[in-house]
Amino acid sequence: MSNQPEHIKTLIIGSGPAGYTAAIYAARADLKPVVYTGLEPGGQLTTTTEVDNFPGYPEGVDGPTMMVQLQQQAERFGTDVRIGMATAVEFSKEVGGIHSVTIDNEKEITADTVIISTGATAKYLGLPSEQRLRGGGVSACAVCDGFFYKGQDVAIVGGGDTAAEEATYLANICNKVTMLVRKDRMRASKAMQHRVTSTPNIDLRYNTEIDEVLGDQVVEGLRMVNNQTGQKEEIAITGLFIAIGHKPNTDIFKGQLDMDDAGYLITQGKSTKTNIPGVFASGDVQDKEYRQAVTAAGTGCMAALDAERYLAEVAS
Numbered sequence: 001m002s003n004q005p006e007h008i009k010t011l012i013i014g015s016g017p018a019g020y021t022a023a024i025y026a027a028r029a030d031l032k033p034v035v036y037t038g039l040e041p042g043g044q045l046t047t048t049t050e051v052d053n054f055p056g057y058p059e060g061v062d063g064p065t066m067m068v069q070l071q072q073q074a075e076r077f078g079t080d081v082r083i084g085m086a087t088a089v090e091f092s093k094e095v096g097g098i099h100s101v102t103i104d105n106e107k108e109i110t111a112d113t114v115i116i117s118t119g120a121t122a123k124y125l126g127l128p129s130e131q132r133l134r135g136g137g138v139s140a141c142a143v144c145d146g147f148f149y150k151g152q153d154v155a156i157v158g159g160g161d162t163a164a165e166e167a168t169y170l171a172n173i174c175n176k177v178t179m180l181v182r183k184d185r186m187r188a189s190k191a192m193q194h195r196v197t198s199t200p201n202i203d204l205r206y207n208t209e210i211d212e213v214l215g216d217q218v219v220e221g222l223r224m225v226n227n228q229t230g231q232k233e234e235i236a237i238t239g240l241f242i243a244i245g246h247k248p249n250t251d252i253f254k255g256q257l258d259m260d261d262a263g264y265l266i267t268q269g270k271s272t273k274t275n276i277p278g279v280f281a282s283g284d285v286q287d288k289e290y291r292q293a294v295t296a297a298g299t300g301c302m303a304a305l306d307a308e309r310y311l312a313e314v315a316s
């Protein structure tokens, strides 16, 4: 590790809509932010195709383009965007304390404030056919991509609240939604289960898993297997939605920041403050409920404002 740490006012970890929006606000407030992009510069949106629900893009925009534009906007105000991964942190518990973050196991940055926007990663089943067709009809976000399957037949995997909510969302847009639940019951709340079972164009299949996603370049169908009887069945679909949960990217903060049972960072009240003074959290890393680019951007803005106010209080 290099001996001399670099000291900055505001370090932003993560480069999705939350991180870049925090950077735009922090840079304009003269906090001279440094953004470390993480392993997936631009975050989850770089793996989606068209983004049609971010306000201000009447014709839609593809995810990677939007993230490049957000980066350019942050850089226009002086944000220093660097490729690198935060691999360890040492947060000070004192008000006005200095936080230390290690980048790529070698470089140490010390910062007065840290904004964590490391996001969450959608879980996938891990089937080779599913991985091959990601971006070709396999998606982990019905609200982002469902519209492209208007009037078509799709399938969704999962039995939690997300799967139930997304199945009913898709049922409004699509012709038919086949919902695959691996157990003989759903984990979703009773109210959500009721919505699913009372939606006529949702074909709910319990004890059912995916054997293979069919199609070369794009999804053309699904071979399902009943895990009780072993019976297989093929259906024709054009879209497959995986809704089996997300994993927040918080491993390096364990033991230092308060998090819930699933690992999401806990923020105080309506703010982005964590339990450590000067450390703030924005975006999906602290939100398992909404998980939209626009809500992430909103909390990124809040985190930068919270950081600015914190620095002003510490200085006074």
Ligand code: NDP
Pocket: 125, 157, 158, 159, 160, 161, 162, 163, 165, 182, 183, 186, 187, 188, 243, 244, 245, 246, 288, 289
């Ligand atoms: P959950 O962890 O609650 O549910 C995941 C679902 O996916 C379960 O049904 C699970 O099955 C299934 N699953 C997991 N792995 C596999 C696999 N390999 N193959 C097939 N199925 C699999 O995740 P959610 O994203 O649904 O919800 C996360 C949290 O967010 C929850 O606390 C939820 O209540 C909350 N939430 C609340 C909402 C609301 O209130 N409006 C909306 C969305 C989420 P099994 O049950 O067999 O383990």
